[in-house]
Amino acid sequence: MKAIEARDLVRRFGDLIAVNGVTFDVEQGEIFGFLGPNGAGKTTTINMLCTLLRPTAGTARVAGYDVCTQPAAVRRSIGLVFQDPSLDEQLTAWENLRFHAMLYGMQRSDFERRAQELLAMVELADRTHDLVRTFSGGMKRRLEIVRGLLHVPRVLFLDEPTLGLDPQTRRHIWDYIFRLREKENVTIFLTTHYMEEAEHADRIAIIDHGRIIALDTPENLKATVGGDVIHVRTSDPTRAVERLRTRLQVEPRVVDGVVMVELPQGERMVPQVVQVLSNGDPPLEVQSISLRRPTLEDVFIKLTGRAIRDEGADSMARMRMAVRSRRRH
Amino acid sequence: MSWRHELMAVYTIWLRDVIRFSRDRTRILAALGQPILFLVIFGVGLSPAISDLGGGELDYTAFLFPGIIAMAVLFTAVFSAVSIVWDREFGFLKEVLVAPVSRVSVALGKVAGGSTVALFQGVLMLLLAPLLGIPLTPAQILVLLLLMWLTAATMTSLGVLFAARTRSMEGFHMIINFVMMPVFFLSGAFFPLRGVPLWMEWLARLDPMTYGVDPIRQVLLQHRVSEAVLATLRLYPIAVDVVVLIAFWMLFLVPAVWAFARTE
DSSP, X not given: OOSEEEEEEEXXXXXXXXXXXXXXXXXXXXXXXXXXXXXXXXXXXXXXXXXXXXXXXXXXXXXXXXXXXXXHHHHHHEEEEOXXXXXXXXXXXXXXXHHHHXXXXXXXXXXXXXXXXXXXXXXXXXXXXXXXXXXOHHHHHHHHHHHHHTTOOSEEEEESTTTTXXXXXXXXXXXXXXXXHHHHOOEEXXXXXXXXXXXXXXXXXXXXXXXXXXXXXXXXXXXXXOSEEEEEEESOHHHHXXXXXXXXXXXXXXXXXXXXXXXXXXXXXXXXXXHHHHSSXXXXXXXXXXXXXXXXXXXXXXXXXXXSTTHHHHHHHHHHHHHHHHHHO | OOHHHHHHHHHHHHHHHHHHHHHOHHHHHHHHHHHHHHHHHHHHXXXXXXXXXXXXXXXXXXXXXXXXXXXXXXXHHHHHHHHHHHHHHHSHHHHHHTSSSOHHHXXXXXXXXXXXHHHHHXXXXXXXXXXXXXOOOHHHXXXXXXXXXXXXXXXXXXXXXXXXXXXXXXXXXXXXXXXXXXXXXXXXXXXXXXXXXXXXXXXXXXXXXXXXXXXXXHHHTTTTXXXXXXXXXXXXXXXXXXXXXXXXXXHHHHHHHHHHHHOO
16 A cells, blocks of 8 residues: 555645646655745645645545545544644643643553653653753754654654754754654655755655656656756856857756756866867856766756745845845936 | 544643643733732722712722622633634644544633633632632632633633634734723623613623623622622622523634634
8 A cells, every 4th residue: 555645636725726736656664755946835735635735626545544535544644744843832842742642542651652762762852851942943843753753653744844954953853764764664755945855765756836847766866867967157158058059069058147067977078168168259267167966956957947946035135136226226 | 533532632732721821920920910900900099989889888999809800711711712823823733733633622622721721810819809808608619610610611712713713913912902892891890780871781781791790799799798789789690690601602612613623
């Protein structure tokens, strides 16, 4: 049996189509990642799978139960870590866990044993009886993961589990996630907009504007980008693209002012790229050049023509620039 | 899902509210401060002007005191429902809504929690009775507890009804100001409802608080004033107050649970 089966899931909010026909399967014991920019429909999909939202159309089964007709059975089989913290900060870590156990109808002895075990695993055992208010962001998130796993769910949903955490804490959270999968064989469905993190998943669905535009292992997805990626900063990106196209028969693209070229055996092509750009009329100045293995970011750019990260930040920056230039005139 | 599990869920939601309340000393003090302020300022300020209550047998502060107890219960009850809006904004509500328990249990747990907390505030106010020269027997205290609890449950249900449909704290506070103030002022807490114009009498009749203040006053002042004076203060027999209060409770509770169960 599959851990999750989603078939043509659609969710509309008025005129807005947040999720537009999403179909995928998740195997038992798999770490499955939903990757996409903010507003792509990731959280809406999770909310439908965990019965918080009714799909406008389509069906989904989680742990074998239909989300529309058997919501209670689905709820008993899943654990959830929300994007926004949902702990009661006025209670201690232990009280938060105990209330969860009571809501899920756990036996007291089962609860105590399991809570201690999980708290030890995420290294919170010594803070058990402290108020959650005194916890750092990373500690809260760890406690939420413990809470999500307390009732031995078959599927654990993690909605942006590392959002707003510093890089070191993010690495820690991932260590715990791996350890959990190993010890519990729990299926993990997570969403993220961090490319590096999506690489940790067994399989990834890339979602954009409410649709899945690619679904495969991270390796296979990256293999769709032809070879290596060379990034060039030059004084004139437009002219650089044209020149590379005619002289090297490649299809470069410009993202955020950086010229990107996909090439097999990229390291051998770097000198040629520099030469083509600087020997010509007019000579273009190469400000920097870098070569790297393709990342999921490159996959996303290849599929959509734009970068996934900092879309919001970019538009904010643009707005600020516009305001500033208006003031100047 | 078994009814025992649902009962456990009601208990869990109740327990959380009670623990939170017991930890929040400032909230307890603030919830006490306002009624005491009203009691002292209006009691002391208006007593000389209103000296002919019960033929001079009853001072205004003692008359006001039952109304102030009801006020403490009313405000604590309604504001305890604000935690639903708060939880919606800060996420804890999701944890509860995604648990395998029915929303009916969650709403009932909220009403139970709010009522308990409001009852507790009422009891704290009641402790002032000896200071005001109001004698109380154990039997009176028992009846007062029941009346305060019924008032608390009715008003918490009203609060949950509003909170279930409200998305923002600002919206909730608007409702509180628009609804709570008239409910409080028209309940007979401040002035006797006998002899007021007909329109006000009718508004008071529609005010659920009226049926909380009236029996609390009757029981509280039972041994403070003579039976003749008590009769002039009485609006309805206590049994009638209780029946009407229960009717109001159901009138608020059923749609409150229904509205809460429908939220996404």
